[in-house]
Amino acid sequence: MQDFKDKVAVITGGSSGVGRSLAFALGAEGANIVVGDVDQAAMAQLRSDLAAQQIEALVEHCDVTSADSLTALADAAEEAFGGIDLVFANAGISAGESGAMWEYSPKDWQWCFNVNLWGVINTISVFMPRLVAANREAHFVVTGSGNGALLVYPDQPIYTASKAAVHAITENLHYQVVAAQSPVKVSALFPGPHVVDTGLFNSGRVRPQELKKAVEGNASGISSVADMKKMAAEWGIELQTTHPDEVAQMALAGLRRDAFWLLETTAETEQKIRDRAQMILDRTTPVANMVGA
Numbered sequence: 047m048q049d050f051k052d053k054v055a056v057i058t059g060g061s062s063g064v065g066r067s068l069a070f071a072l073g074a075e076g077a078n079i080v081v082g083d084v085d086q087a088a089m090a091q092l093r094s095d096l097a098a099q100q101i102e103a104l105v106e107h108c109d110v111t112s113a114d115s116l117t118a119l120a121d122a123a124e125e126a127f128g129g130i131d132l133v134f135a136n137a138g139i140s141a142g143e144s145g146a147m148w149e150y151s152p153k154d155w156q157w158c159f160n161v162n163l164w165g166v167i168n169t170i171s172v173f174m175p176r177l178v179a180a181n182r183e184a185h186f187v188v189t190g191s192g193n194g195a196l197l198v199y200p201d202q203p204i205y206t207a208s209k210a211a212v213h214a215i216t217e218n219l220h221y222q223v224v225a226a227q228s229p230v231k232v233s234a235l236f237p238g239p240h241v242v243d244t245g246l247f248n249s250g251r252v253r254p255q256e257l258k259k260a261v262e263g264n265a266s267g268i269s270s271v272a273d274m275k276k277m278a279a280e281w282g283i284e285l286q287t288t289h290p291d292e293v294a295q296m297a298l299a300g301l302r303r304d305a306f307w308l309l310e311t312t313a314e315t316e317q318k319i320r321d322r323a324q325m326i327l328d329r330t331t332p333v334a335n336m337v338g339a
């Protein structure tokens with residue numbers, strides 16, 4: 047897709063971080079923006095910030111764990127703007143797990159899988175039939191994570207597992223649209239190349255009441271990128287970060303090339319991916335990787 051002007055872009059989880067940056071980047075190109083999110087305060091802020099930039103937008107409450115909620119978002123998008131050209135299945139959370147996985151609350155697993163995995167499945171189920179039926183150029187972009195899709199970092203097993211599944215689904219979705227000879231293109235977006243400075247590490251702000259744990263807060267003790275930086279510094283690592291606007295620009299550049307991989311890496315990450323492939327081929331026992339190391 048060369049030109050985003052007058053296109054309609056639906057972004058789940060678009061009121062913060064990567065999704066919010068996508069909304070502004072696409073809006074600046076003349077696209078009409080539809081955001082579905084559950085964070086009412088951030089949504090109100092987004093509405094006024096988009097209006098200040100004269101970006102046409104619809105910002106709706108939409109919980110990706112509910113297919114009905116996504117159907118309402120799709121209907122609202124079509125009613126407001128007539129059709130849908132780009133869908134970003136982007137909403138995601140980090141459950142803030144830490145320590146031995148056999149001691150986690152099942153609620154951590156449920157919440158993360160509900161949003162990260164079922165959110166993507168529901169978004170595919172609701173939006174893909176509409177994109178395929180329209181039978182014209184369109185993009186379906188899934189926000190995954192290198193942590194799960196490409197590497198297995200040791201400290202967030204729930205998140206990593208959810209993103210491994212998300213990537214398998216995204217790659218299969220790509221194979222299926224190709225097999226169906228649909229003009230819809232599928233892309234896998236990997237925010238990075240460094241840890242992206244977003245609200246992901248404070249996801250507890252949108253944790254539903256029924257999935258709250260007896261003990262509040264993140265077991266990891268990390269609730270922001272600043273916390274991560276501090277912890278990394280204690281291990282002698284200077285943690286690099288990426289601004290979500292850079293991720294949005296990388297994504298748009300990739301969409302212009304119809305790229306499947308919306309992925310930017312560092313030399314270190316590339317080496318880790320190679321080492322991982324080699325480890326599998328050599329049947330070497332895994333050794334834990336560190337984020338940023």
Ligand SMILES: NC(=O)c1ccc[n+]([C@@H]2O[C@H](COP(=O)([O-])OP(=O)(O)OC[C@H]3O[C@@H](n4cnc5c(N)ncnc54)[C@H](O)[C@@H]3O)[C@@H](O)[C@H]2O)c1
Pocket residue numbers: 058059060061062063064065082083084085088108109110111136137138139161189190191192236237238240241242243244245246247249252290
């Ligand atoms: N930040 C990173 O370093 C990084 C790295 C790799 C992948 N990602 C992925 O990027 C995506 C965006 O996350 P982010 O980093 O911008 O974090 P973020 O917390 O800033 O944004 C996530 C958004 O999703 C929304 N959300 C949460 N639960 C929802 C639900 N049930 N329904 C609808 N919306 C919901 C939140 O309200 C928030 O606006 C996620 O899929 C995340 O896993 C982030």
